[in-house]
Amino acid sequence: MKDLSKLFNPKTVAIIGASSKEKTVGFGLVKNILTGKDQRQIYFVNPNLNEIMGIKPVAKIADIAEEIDLAVVAVPVQFVSEVIDECCAKKVGGIIVVSAGFSEMGPEGKTHQEEILAKVQTAGIPMLGPNCLGAVITKNKLNASFSPGTPLEGKIAFISQSGALVDVIIDGVEKLGVSAAISYGNEADVGLTDLLEWFGQDTETKVLALYVEAIKDGKKFMEVAQRITKIKPIVAIKAGKFTAGAKAVQSHTGSMAGDYETYKAVFKQVGIIEAESIEEWIDISKLLAWQPCCTNSFAIVTNGGGCGVMAADYCKVEGINLTELSKETIDKISSSPNVSPHWSKHNPLDIVGDASSLGYKVAIETVLNQKDVSGLIVIQTPQIMTDPDENAKIIVELRKQFPQKPIICFFLGGKMSDEAIDMLEENHIPNYSDLKRGIIAIKSLVRDKNYC
Template identity: 35%
Template sequence: MSNSKDAVRKILDAVRADKRTSLTAPEGKVVCDAYGIPVPKEGVAKSAAEAARIATDMGFPVVMKIVSPDILHKTEAGGVVVGVKSAADAEKSYETILANAKKYKADAKIEGIQVQQMLGGGTEVIVGSITDGSFGKLVAFGLGGVLVEILKDITFRLAPATKDDALSMLDGIQAHEMLKGVRGGEPVNREALADVIVKVSQLVSDFPEIVELDLNPVFATSKNAIAADVRIVVDFDYKPRPAPRPTEEIVAAMSRIMQPKGVAVIGASAEDGKIGNSVMKNLINGGYKGEIYPIHPKAEEILGYKAYKSVKDVPGVIDTAVFAIPAKFVAGALVECGEKKIPGAVLIPSGFAEAGAPELQAEIVEVGKKYNIRLMGPNIYGFYYTPANLCATFCTAYDVKGHAALSSQSGGIGMAIIGFSRSAKMGVSAIVGLGNKSDIDEDDLLAFFEQDPNTNLIAQHCEDLKDGRAFAEAAKRVSKKKPVVVLKAGRTSAGAKAASSHTGALAGNDKIYEDVFKQSGVIRARSLRQLLEFARGVPVLPTPKGENVLIITGAGGSGVLLSDSVVDNGLSLMQMPPDLDAAFRKFIPPFGAAGNPVDITGGEPPITYVNTVKLGLSDERIHALILGYWHTIVTPPMVFARNMVEVKKEMEAKGFVKPIVASLAGDVEVEEAAEYLYQNGIPAYAYSTELPVEVLGAKYKWARGAGLL
């Protein structure tokens, strides 16, 4: 590979010396050859006669293209002629291309006309690479030719991509069936295509100055995949993001912030209604057992605690400083924190980049770097860490302990998390505000919660990812151990605009986020409700041991809707074997329906639910159950709920542990029944056939990504 890299470096050095921003087609061929990316035979003609000779030696038909560092889009300039069939045609095409190029750009430097073997047949696809501001180098794949502009059917992965990544890309476009051969067409050679994707991803990773690369079209056949055209754009000023901090360093700093022995409140106040007063009360009333140090320029004592004029006057160790002072005073107070060697600052104040004052934010970032202080915020509500009874926030005190760690970039979303957790009795290990993310961001939280024994699921709301690559690498590692759920706001152009004005976020291309999340094993929530329900429900469900899902329902209509939801969430309805079909029929009325869904009908007594669910749990071919309950006087809601919990416990005692979710339709009594089921390990929802299946689908997505299925 060293010789290959040398060849590419020589080309790029020449481009740099010429002060160009793109490679010519012949230079692109050299680069492709160096990395083993198949391209057609070609030559460069300096005259019409030479074009005819090259074409004749190569064999007709051929394609002819302008070679000019000043003309990047050759077709637009009239610089391409396809289907040249004779020497005379070659001479004529040479003159035509030359004239068109001069007309398009009179001062263009023309180095000749490329004569290229014409490829035919197969499926036209595109393989390329872009450089994203957040994720860095990405490799792209999709339908090629003119279809790429019309359909925009493209999928992305972080570069360098593995062979498995590349193969998954072939199935990641909407038109993936075309690659398998349609209407008598031959399927493409998947291995050859994947090989091109991997090599392109390695090329752009080895040479970061390559900021754009297009192989379009690539002709993919059953035998090979050959790039007919190469476009490479360079930027020699491009600098990749610096490597993220080592995980051990992140965890050490975050542990002191989240589990502090001492907390200082800068801007503490005895006056009700002040943020500094609320923070003090929450620390005290939340039950925090560490030291609390109010910082105030004049006060002697605040809420029963001795006050200090500066953190430097505090005799004890301070791990976390919570700021409740105006933005313009933050930098000065932060310097004092640095001199005190405080490792973490929680910056509640707004008035920084989100308010049109990026210079203030840049100033505090520089102070943080100088003194090695990790900054949370600014423009945040603070954070909660319930294992330490720590409420370092001005929001409502919260002490319901659980095992889900949630974060948000927005204060309003943070309050929704608190309210839902309390209402649903979910409990949390942490709720963290990130705001402008001047320093600490989602990947820092992932690193901390990965090793936190009090956390078994991480759910994050974000409007952008400051360092998408660092996040993706952390998420890929963490999601093998614990589910990672993300709600990415700003999916639409309107949402992206709102995100920018809210936290100064750059929302980015949502398709990139979608694909990188998938590559990293992230469960993507599509709404705030989904984020919260996944955080609540996914940890409740045991990990399934296979893909076969069975629906047992007392209402045919619910069964239809549940079946739709199964498909929508990427789950697989089990094909009912004849012997199992016969076994279910023993328990349901003659006018019921076995198959899948198993429709026991609405007028059946509780024992019918009990027997069919027991059978579903005991048969090892079934891996997950979805229950559809219909409220009747024969089987009232709480009777159904208690029976299902008893069956679940009985079967678990016998070793049959499977995920079960339930949809309950009926009068208001089903609400109590749904809550009872949920509190006993069966995620259940009144009035919804979608939510229970979405929660089950999220569990399956995590299990697949973690390699457990």
């Protein structure tokens, strides 16, 4: 495994190509790296400026007396080679090349990339990129990227070939939090497989979320992924499913086993969960990061019969089993003065429209006490007598009492439940605005007994 500690936990950083001009890559890097200024010594390198955000830049990395752990390179492509030479001479601990204009631009760029790769490999320095957004490691308060903001701490490592998609995650799902957000660009040196190995062992990371277009060194990838999925889930989204010019093939097998079909088979074979959309990718990652996995035996508590039936339908389609209620459970709920005598008496537990928060409490607590219920779906429709905030509070409390049993909420409707949903999600109980979306995600939570 490559040692990436200098890349991801540097004590000293130099931003080469730092800028004071807003809306530039060089300024984005400056602004972001300063969010961790209490954690490390930061240097800016730019021969043309006297001051950047109150700090005096040096002309060359060689002008810095201290050892440099991480050098971030964001100079125009024609200067990259020279800067890499300087970084190698300085014996930096790791390099992130943000600059574009390499293998993604055709043969000439590819030659240029091979040139800088040879330099860093000879020097034994790990290099991320070129053509990447950079790296964010929340626990280390490191934002060595030009992302639009700095995400909160969380349990998901987003590892993406595309930098723009990392931007989407950072900007779009602030509350979700990440352990890391890495765009690896052209993966000349440090590649997807190295990152998988690193974050597979990272104690802060519970889920690995990948965006891939093409995978290099497929055999190694399979070997590493197979090992990691045994200890933590990998959720992948694959783009570039349909190659423009399908290659000439001479067999039926060749025509049927296209590139995407092969990727699908690979994912399945090594235990990677494939997401079909960005939304699904986040839905699944969030659930896996926040809730424990469980065996396939769920219950549904709802105050709306129709929604309960719909949820049961989706469960059937996705292969999620709904457990039969025990006599004990039925008797206990029926004997409660807080639950309407018209409740369904089977799973889904429809505690009917006028369900009070106490009614929810009785139903949820009783059903979670049933041994063979391994996870719970709570649906709330906003009716005139519904108290979303109180319901959320009850769910948060009960979740603590049953730490091994995941709870997934569907507080449906709109603004009436906004604050309640915030409360749920702050306590890492995921809420989905649509039954189908959430139930697809729940499928990825279900595991064999020995895995949980």
